[in-house]
Amino acid sequence: xxxxxxxxxxxxxxxxxxxxxxxxxxxxxxxxxxxxxxxxxxxxxxxxxxxxxxxxxxxxxxxxxxxxxxxxxxxxxxxxxxxxxxxxxxxxxxxxxxxxxxxxxxxxxxxxxxxxxxxxxxxxxxxxxxxxxxxxxxxxxxxxxxxxxxxxxxxxxxxxxxxxxxxxxxxxxxxxxxxxxxxxxxxxxxxxxxxxxxxxxxxxxxxxxxxxxxxxxxxxxxxxxxxxxxxxxxxxxxxxxxxxxxxxxxxxxxxxxxxxxxxxxxxxxxxxxxxxxxxxxxxxxxxxxxxxxxxxxxxxxx
Ligand code: ASP
Numbered sequence: 001x002x003x004x005x006x007x008x009x010x011x012x013x014x015x016x017x018x019x020x021x022x023x024x025x026x027x028x029x030x031x032x033x034x035x036x037x038x039x040x041x042x043x044x045x046x047x048x049x050x051x052x053x054x055x056x057x058x059x060x061x062x063x064x065x066x067x068x069x070x071x072x073x074x075x076x077x078x079x080x081x082x083x084x085x086x087x088x089x090x091x092x093x094x095x096x097x098x099x100x101x102x103x104x105x106x107x108x109x110x111x112x113x114x115x116x117x118x119x120x121x122x123x124x125x126x127x128x129x130x131x132x133x134x135x136x137x138x139x140x141x142x143x144x145x146x147x148x149x150x151x152x153x154x155x156x157x158x159x160x161x162x163x164x165x166x167x168x169x170x171x172x173x174x175x176x177x178x179x180x181x182x183x184x185x186x187x188x189x190x191x192x193x194x195x196x197x198x199x200x201x202x203x204x205x206x207x208x209x210x211x212x213x214x215x216x217x218x219x220x221x222x223x224x225x226x227x228x229x230x231x232x233x234x235x236x237x238x239x240x241x242x243x244x245x246x247x248x249x250x251x252x253x254x255x256x257x258x259x260x261x262x263x264x265x266x267x268x269x270x271x272x273x274x275x276x277x278x279x280x281x282x283x284x285x286x287x288x289x290x291x292x293x294x295x296x297x298x299x300x301x302x
Contacts, residue, residue: 003277010170012168060103065171072148080101090211091112094209101136101137111128170221174217174219184219201228208233216240218251222264266281267281285301
């Protein structure tokens with residue numbers, strides 16, 4: 001059995017703002033990432049390569065809040081966070097506050113594979129990217145008109161959140177490969193109008209991302225401050241690994257129970273060592289997709 005699941009963010013998705021054209025564009029973006037990641041697994045590639053491939057494609061797609069198309073800080077800058085984890089070895093890599101790295105997930109992976117550290121931030125992370133031969137991009141590379149407008153609206157006096165898919169679009173992937181190894185990856189621009197230096201759950205191992213062959217692989221999306229405090233990804237894996245919960249029980253208990261009680265809006269995607277995939281969310285919608293060797297292929301928004 002092998003399987004992959006991806007997400008493109010969770011949150012408030014007013015149906016009125018979802019025109020047929022937009023719906024199609026989001027689905028096409030999700031499908032491209034899902035199928036590319038699945039092709040890696042199908043060709044006997046590793047789950048790490050599958051999640052890296054899927055997340056990189058979503059980072060390059062300006063519709064999603066990761067890489068190009070990321071949301072902007074209150075100061076109008078894109079500051080990107082990402083992380084990746086190998087369920088076989090529990091190796092992990094994370095980066096935060098990037099301004100000039102085109103594909104944050106590739107830098108997170110480089111931190112995991114080519115440094116003795118787990119997490120690098122800001123200038124130190126950018127310096128490491130240069131050492132790894134990653135050509136820097138100007139911060140404007142990440143900016144889109146939609147995100148500029150969303151920021152204007154979100155700032156004091158701007159009239160409040162736009163009636164559209166505003167803060168949405170963090171991306172992530174989880175996979176189980178043919179050798180039975182799990183991996184998870186997450187990448188984001190964070191939250192619109194966030195403070196300079198704010199870091200969410202996405203690059204925090206255990207909060208936004210976790211993978212352990214003994215439990216499951218999880219990538220989260222939603223209001224990061226809540227996901228950090230409830231250590232969402234690790235909590236789900238621990239319930240599977242130590243408490244004998246099924247993946248569905250563990251994910252539901254955390255996303256629909258604990259997190260919701262605290263007011264934490266969002267969702268997660270997860271896969272376990274048997275290839276079970278769950279994608280619960282407590283928000284109005286979550287861009288998501290799953291594909292597995294048993295013929296399942298699903299892309300959904302609401
Ligand atoms: N979890 C992300 C963060 O708080 C945002 C999101 O998933 O929409 O940075």
